[in-house]
Amino acid sequence: MNRNEMDKQLLLEIAKSINCEYEIGIWSETTDFLERQKNISFFEIKYNEGHFQLNIKLSNFNLNEVKSIFTSLVRFLEYNSTLYVREDKDSSIEYYFLSSMLNKKGFLFHVIFQ
Secondary structure (H helix, E strand, C coil): CCHHHHHHHHHHHHHCCCECCCCHHHHHHHHHHHHCCCCEEEEEEEEECCEEEEEEEECCCCHHHHHHHHHHHHHHHCCCEEEEEEEECCCCEEEEEEEECCCCEEEEEEEEEC
C-alpha cells in the first residue's frame, strides 16, 4: 500500500467517527457553487452510503484548473476541521474530502474531475 492509499484509508476511517448523514444544505450549497463556475461543462452530485459523490467534467481539464476549483469549493463548504487526499489517475483527478464541526457533525465527499 502506497502513502497516498494509506492517507485515503486513514481519512475514511476518521469519517466513520463523524456524523456524515445527508444534509440538504451541503447539496444545495455545492450545486450553487458549481453552477457559477465557468470552466465546468457538466457536474452531477449524488449521496450514497454516507458520502457525497461529485462528478465534474471540465471544459479544459488540467491540474491547475482542478486545484483552483477544488480549493475554492473547500473554502466555500468547509467547517472547523478539514482533511483531503488527492489521487491522480490516467484520465481523472480524484479527491476524498472530509470536513466536520466540533460536535462531530460533518460531510464526506468523493470528487472526481475529468
